[in-house]
Amino acid sequence: AMTQGAQPALLDLLRQWGTVDQRRVERAQEIVDLGRVRVSTATAQEIAGEIVGRYRTSITLDAANPAVLDLECDCPDWQQRGQHFSQPCKHLLALALKVGAVPDNGMVVLITPPQAVVAQPPLASPPPLSPAATFRDRILQAVAGAISALADQVEGVLAAGEVPFLIGPTGCGKTSAVRLVATRNAWGFEEVSGSPSFADADLAGVKMAGGVELAGPFARAFRRARDGEVVLLFIDEFLRFNTRAQDILVRPLLPTPPSVAQAMGIRTAEFVRLLEAPLWGVEWAPCSRARLAIACNPWGSVLDPAVVRRVTPVPVAFAPTVARLFTTPVQNAIEASWKAVQGGQLPLPIEYQALTTAEAPDDRRFLAAYFGRLGAIDPAAAEGFRKVLQGIGVTV
Secondary structure (H helix, E strand, O other), X not given: OOOOOOOOEHHHXXXXXXXXXXXXXXXXXXXXXXXXXXXXXXXXXXXXXXXXXXXXXXXXXXXXXXXXXXXXXXXXXXXXXXXXXXXXXXXXXXXXXXXXXXXHHHOOOOOOOHHHOOOOOOOOOXXXXXXXXXXXXXXXXXXXXHHHHHHHHHHHHHHOOOOEEEEOOOOOOHHHHHHHHHHHOOOEEEEEEOOOOOXXXXXXXXXXXXXXXXXXXXXXXXXXXXXXXXXXXXXXXXHHOOHHHHHHHHHHHOOEOHHHHXXXXXXXXXXXXXXXXXXXXXXXXXXXXXXXXXXXXXXXOOOOHHHHOOOEEEEOOOOHHHHOOOOHHHHHHHHHHHHHHHOOOOOOOOOHHHHOOOOOOOOOOHHHHHHHHHHHHOXXXXXXXXXXXXXXXXXX
């Protein structure tokens, strides 16, 4: 960066323009520290950039009066709230912190050298199938493509320093996508799936007399991160945890500033994730190396606003490209189940895994197994859906 003399600091201009929340400033500094801000333009009239892999943001200044600002960011916080209440989002604040002062004399200033930005290489397209490929090969490739596209979304949220919350029915690739993100990046991986019987000890661990420790998934992941490894901790079936377990899980979703961590006796200069459980104590890890992702099947449940405000929701649906490989009647049956689940009429969709058993475009044998499972959960729903399929010319 070039010396910018006595030019006003962008953060000070934002404070003059509106209301700057200190918690957002701290979160913005974390985004900068993680190297997630890429500056594309920096002149006396315009500052623009992106939060790598996620949001585009810009600050336009009046040439005659730098205190007159026009702010833009395509994140939900700015679009739905910030611009209406004159409250800059953390991404605008991160851009301001990255640039520092307003560039002098309209000169373009290189703020982020290209070599300082570490970007993931584009993913290669799947190799074309050979003429001898079976129908099942084509289904497997289509499902893999859908999961890879979902993994791209998850990776983008993580790259922005956020926690992705995958919300979708069972069998739509949520777990596979998160696991793919970890393997793509050669990260460590820990996973826990929700259960109504889980207690604090199942998540954090137990410390017993004599110094014996039984570490849970959070303790394992956080300790690996403190030892220098980047670890992705996946909390699956979040809504199946009981209320007490969910309350404990909410805390690590929101990064804790280093000043607060230091006041708690934690020696760190970074934002951290904290978890506290009675039989384990306090466990922590730096946000830069402890990544979190959560997922749930929303069927019959209500999302807690306290959770949603701490995460980035990622709605997950089935990919129509998979169903289109089948003949029209079978495709219609598959899509009807997906639509009914999305609308809340059915508890269970025809899952990707079931579709990969098909051996031909008109193979509908998986429907019999599907109705067996659906009938075990909700016989009335199974009978109703059978009549729906009969109405579109599909018999089981």
